[in-house]
Amino acid sequence: TALQSGSYNRPGYLRLDFGWSGALSPEQLHEVEHVSNRALREDLPVSAQYMTLPEAREWGALALFGETYGEEVRVVEIGGPWSRELCGGTHVDRSSQIGTVVVTSDGSVGAGNRRIEALTGIEGFAYLAKERDLVLQLTDVLKARPDEVPTRVNDLLARLRATEKELEKLKSAQLQGAAGDVAGAAVDVDGVAVVTHRAEGVGGGDARSLALDVRGRLQDRAAVVVVVGTANDRPSVVVAVTPAAQERGLAANALVGVVGERIGGKGGGKPDVAQGGGTDVGGIDAAFAAVHDAVRAAVGR
Structure with missing residues (x-):
């Protein structure tokens, strides 16, 4: 679903709107990212066909909330039943062409509705490269290994708060x-x-x-x-x-x-x-x- 319920209104940008109450946990966001990238590696075929809205619903296709559809709808399918959704357009023939999916944010867009935003392809890899560079800078400043950075930062923040109280x-x-x-x-x-x-x-x-x-x-x-x-x-x-x-x-x-x-x-x-x-x-x-x-x-x- 994360691959298809999106808005490709700019290169490398993916938006997923879905019904959900409350914020997603880091583990849930990681799972969305993991499942999506696993589908990319499987190089699933992507196809599209037109049918009536009742036929699409009977077929199990998902629709974005708040959308208005005509008598005939376009259903995009990824890897057979892996993902069937109503969509106006797609830019790939196979899932592997997307390259990667990197989740960047999760937020509320209304009562009971949330939005996940992600980057794909080259833009996704560029985002990961920036994060890598940031971690390398922190490890150099803190004189710590990458896995030690969170603990070191938390220690520094605790010391800073204690110092502020003393001041x-x-x-x-x-x-x-x-x-x-x-x-x-x-x-x-x-x-x-x-x-x-x-x-x-x-x-x-x-x-x-x-x-x-x-x-x-x-x-x-x-x-x-x-x-x-x-x-x-x-x-x-x-x-x-x-x-x-x-x-x-x-x-x-x-x-x-x-x-x-x-x-x-x-x-x-x-x-x-x-x-x-x-x-x-x-x-x-x-x-x-x-x-x-x-x-x-x-x-x-």
Whole structure:
């Protein structure tokens, strides 16, 4: 079936559509490839004949789902009963002319339907050659035999994940250690302690943790804390406001909008904590200045 339920709309390309629920396992895909290539090696004859659709069904011919057929259909047969299917065209007289079948992908094309894509002939051999070259490059880089490559790669990935976790722990510890210095840099704006801090390379989650930590150190005062992280060259803003500052008319969800306007973004949240993002790290300084102006305007009313 894999040889015939295909679409030869470009050289060396084979597409098989069939009814199936769920993804095929690697073993099943390997079996499809193995059975197909075994048929190629057997050099089965390929023939075609025309008949009515009822006759084709009685003969055991398979049809692609979703297709519309006329009164007369063309049935292509490979190796007698090995494969009988309705098909509009074929390019070989014997199965061995296909050369090889190399399965490249399997995916869903609708509820209960899947599609296997493969390469045949020269294109199939070229695909295998590229895979061989890739394996040779990996064996050279990893200093391992081809059969050792998967284990070596898995080991490297495990070590990488462990290293990333350690780096995250170190970054969190560094941010916590810096919270005291950041809080100490607060500027008095009409009786409100305003902290504006740019955290280089820090994402939204860490920026939030830092902002809350700094606010906690200023909890006994009217304070506004604005932290903007710059991970991946995209600003992430977090605004945290103490209860005393809220009593003076300051709200985090209003101030995050002031920042968002200057960094090409927006945000939202509650009066005590709000956060957002933007696209322009170049507007951070202007955003901090705007926060000072907004605080001065709010408490000066």
